[in-house]
Structures are given as structure tokens and as C-alpha cells.
Amino acid sequence: MTHLDDFEQLNQIARYRNRLDDIRQWVPLLTDTMITITGYSMSLAPTHGTTSRLPGGDALAMRAPYAPDADHGDDLPHPQQIIREWVETLDGHPRHTWAENWRRLHDLTPAIVESPWAPAWRADIDALWWRLARLTGNAPDITPPPTRSIDDVWDALEDNPDHELTRRDLTHLGINPSTITTWRHRGKISETRPGRYRAGDILHARRTA
Numbered sequence: 001m002t003h004l005d006d007f008e009q010l011n012q013i014a015r016y017r018n019r020l021d022d023i024r025q026w027v028p029l030l031t032d033t034m035i036t037i038t039g040y041s042m043s044l045a046p047t048h049g050t051t052s053r054l055p056g057g058d059a060l061a062m063r064a065p066y067a068p069d070a071d072h073g074d075d076l077p078h079p080q081q082i083i084r085e086w087v088e089t090l091d092g093h094p095r096h097t098w099a100e101n102w103r104r105l106h107d108l109t110p111a112i113v114e115s116p117w118a119p120a121w122r123a124d125i126d127a128l129w130w131r132l133a134r135l136t137g138n139a140p141d142i143t144p145p146p147t148r149s150i151d152d153v154w155d156a157l158e159d160n161p162d163h164e165l166t167r168r169d170l171t172h173l174g175i176n177p178s179t180i181t182t183w184r185h186r187g188k189i190s191e192t193r194p195g196r197y198r199a200g201d202i203l204h205a206r207r208t209a
Contacts, residue, residue: 026132161200
């Protein structure tokens, strides 16, 4: 058994039931995807490299029957196959319809996350979820937020003159430690607290340097 603390167990149950809910909602959307330009190669085989792609091929592959001898861990996770075969693995036999298999897998989720099957099951559900998310336009945006430029930081400090800056902050902003020392000796800046300087004083010293 895979032993999880109560919080982690509840979190995983909720996470993977949500993913199963998404899978159920997204599978019917594949028909629309097949006629859009967001699909992939019409070949049902995995496509690698920069091969030209035709609309809807990947969605078509997921709507089409899967090969009975296919490995459910292949490059293209198939919703029918993954849901059905996991129910068969866990119960010894699948249900008659995809909806029945989906419901059974949804019900079994609490037991699965505490079982030795958990890592392989999570990997399959994650792979299927991501494939469907990309095809149906539901993939989360994982692009990191743009890094603020130094000019943006200086502009923000203009609006927050009482903000305190450390020597390290000032170094990141392009002010050399020797410059800080010079400004202190000339009386342009002084510490508000040990090792900290008021942004307004720094801005004034910078403008009059």
C-alpha cells in the first residue's frame, strides 16, 4: 500500500476526480476539433519531427477505435482504452460502456491513490488529460509571467518613495556598492535602518549624481 497523510490523500482524490470529470467533458468536443486547424496529422501513428500536419488528425485518432493489442502507455493515450483497461485491471473485467467504465474508475479513485497501482494510474490519467486539454483548447497556460525590467522597478519605486531597499536590492538595480558608499559620504542618502535605504532618497541621489 502507498501510505499518504490525510491531507495529501484527499488532495489527490480531488485532483484526479477533477481530471476524470474533465476527460468526460472533453471527449465529446473532439468531433468539433476534427474539423478545425488545431488538430494534428491525419495519420493515426504518432507524428514526430516537423512533418506537415493536417486538421483534426489527432482528434480523429482519439475518436477512432484503438488496437486491442496496443500498449496503453504508448505515445498517444486513447480515452476508450485507458478508462476501460484500468477498470479491467482493477476489477478483473470491464463494464459494457465507456460511461460505465468512467463511473467505475471515478468511484475507485480513493482506493487507487492508496494502492500500488497509483503511480502508473496517475501517469496514464495525466497523459490522457494533457492530450485532451491541448486538443480541445483547455490546456493551462504554463508560460511564466514576464520578468519585470529594471526600468519597471525604478518606475514602481517612483510611486513608492518610502519603500526600503537593501544593498543587495540596489546592486540588482545596477548601483555599485562603491556608489552607495560615496552617496552616504556626501550626505545624499542615509540608512533608515541598518543596511536599508529609503527609495525616495536613492532616486534623488541617482538623479543628481
